[in-house]
Amino acid sequence: MKNFLACVLTAALLSAPVQAQQIQPIDGIAVVVDEDVILQSELDRAVANIRAQYADRTQQLPPPEVLERQVAERLVLLQLQVARAEATGVRATDQEVDQAIAAIAAQNQVSVEQLRAQLAADGSSPDQFRDSIRDELLVQRLRQRFAQTQISVSDAEVDAALESQQAGGEQFHLAHILVALPEAATPEQIATGKTKIEGIKSLLERGEMNFAAAAVRYSDSPNALEGGDLGWRAANEIPAAFAELVRGMQPGQVTDPIRGPSGFQLLQLVETRDAAQAGPSNVTQFQASHILIRIDENTSAEQAQAEAATLHARIVGGADFAELAREHSEDPSSQSKGGDLGWFTQDEFGPDFGGQIAALADGEVSAPFRTQAGWHIVKRTGVRQADVGDDNRRAQVRETIGRRKLEDEWNRFLRELRGEAYVDYRNDADPQATPDAAPTAEPPATPPADGG
Structure with missing residues (x-):
């Protein structure tokens, strides 16, 4: 958060x-x-x-x-x-x-x-x-x-990723430049996109611009303004069409143009590392207690918010947090313990909850806030660095795989959402209609003004 x-x-x-x-x-x-x-x-x-x-x-x-x-x-x-x-x-x-x-x-x-x-x-x-x-x-x-x-991640996928880490497999830090093509692109649009991606590759080969700057200047990807950075990927997290290419590359090297479902791409291998070095051995954990007022058929969101606000006022006035949690919290797993949640990672109960915890100091009580579970009041009691055990390591790997899957599926969803929408650029051509032709395969030293 x-x-x-x-x-x-x-x-x-x-x-x-x-x-x-x-x-x-x-x-x-x-x-x-x-x-x-x-x-x-x-x-x-x-x-x-x-x-x-x-x-x-x-x-x-x-x-x-x-x-x-x-x-x-x-x-x-x-x-x-x-x-x-x-x-x-x-x-x-x-x-x-x-x-x-x-x-x-x-x-x-x-x-x-x-x-x-x-x-x-x-x-x-x-x-x-x-x-x-x-x-x-x-x-x-x-x-x-x-x-x-x-998005779902199977135990088999987690097992395979853990085996890859234990075997000391490589991970790859990648970046890309995309020249997008519209759905059902015409031969002319495909030719124009191919000319543009070849021109960008030629510009990089002549050293007139580094890869990140070229991504900012020319890429059609949503992460263009971040230099096209794709982050770290294990070999099994890279599409099969790219994996073999990446394994044979040296850091800093750029592929030849690749045609994919979104258009033409250039892929850069930024750096590599051993999977064993992929992450810290410790994770940050928080200790906190909470009071939950659920929203259900008997309690509206407004009623739950009002009850949480009343309880918060009593806590600020000096009432004992644990006692109020035992009397009023509707979380059966923590109610009998005075709301105590034990030690947990920031995202264990969702980003909304975790963000509230991270923003508090030890001993501080949050204002009432809402998550999908209902209205909460949280008291943070501690923070520590804990060794990542087997369960936590599996959870961490599962989260990493899920995040990569989500990234791919979400980008596909956004492409479909954009493709189905009516979008009319009044002062310019629709950027998805026809990719810009410049830079050409032999661009001048200073790229032309329409070089996006």
Whole structure:
């Protein structure tokens, strides 16, 4: 959750919410997305914030019109995910948004008022910031629901990964550049994409740009602005078509263009390591107690929130936490123990719960917050570094495999979501319609302005 909160803050500062119903003077529509729009002012704000992030390395940014298309596509995907979340019943209450904002402020060691002042100085209004946080919460929960329903990891997969680690197998740090092709691409679109990917490879071979900078400038992948980084992968986590190529590469080497389901790719091997060195032998564990008020057919969300708020007020007033947990908590596994949950890792009870724990100091009690289980009050009592035993090691490996699967399936879901949507770029061509032709196979020393 700590990392998630940092990402939320970054996303909130980079992206502005869609305000299709507001009347804004001298503003235009940049993109129509299904029945909603992205305003030019929103796009301009998001582009400006990306430029601010790259203030000390502006040479890595693509030409202005290419950067605008990359950022616009991110806003389109965000809007489509928010719409899907809302259509499937995913919600984020005002209370939850307030809690996320408070956690972001605490993470950045400022008060909520100071955070608002900083946002105002950066040109973001409180309403825009709240809407961006709400959107990020909705997308996070949509992704969690997707993971719960679409992703499974078998014991056999865990066993194979553990055997690979024990055998000292290699892991590979990869990056990629994607030249996307639309569904049912025409021969002309395929030829254009092939010319572009060959031009990028030629540019890299001549040393005119490093791989990360080329990814930022030319890749159509959602992680383009992160330099195309794919992170660490074990051999069994790499598609079979790529695995043999990667095994024969040296760090820093780049493949020839590869045609895949999404388009043409260049794959770089950044570095390698032994699986035995893949992670720390210790994990951070927290000790805490909690009070849970469930939401069910007899207790509405509002009633559960009100009861949690009353109990929190009593705790602040000096009531004993453990005694209140025994009297009021609806978690049968911890109620008789005064709410004691023992020692657990941050994500063991879900990212929402874990984030609240991580943001607390030892002895501190949280404000009431909501998860899928209901409304909680948590008291953190300790933190430690614990040796990873067999059970924890299996859980860690299972989580790693699940995360890789989720990444692949989620990206496929986003491609389908984008492909099914009506998206009309008013000031530019749809970036998915036809890949940019530049750079060509023999690009000039300075790539042309439409080099995205």
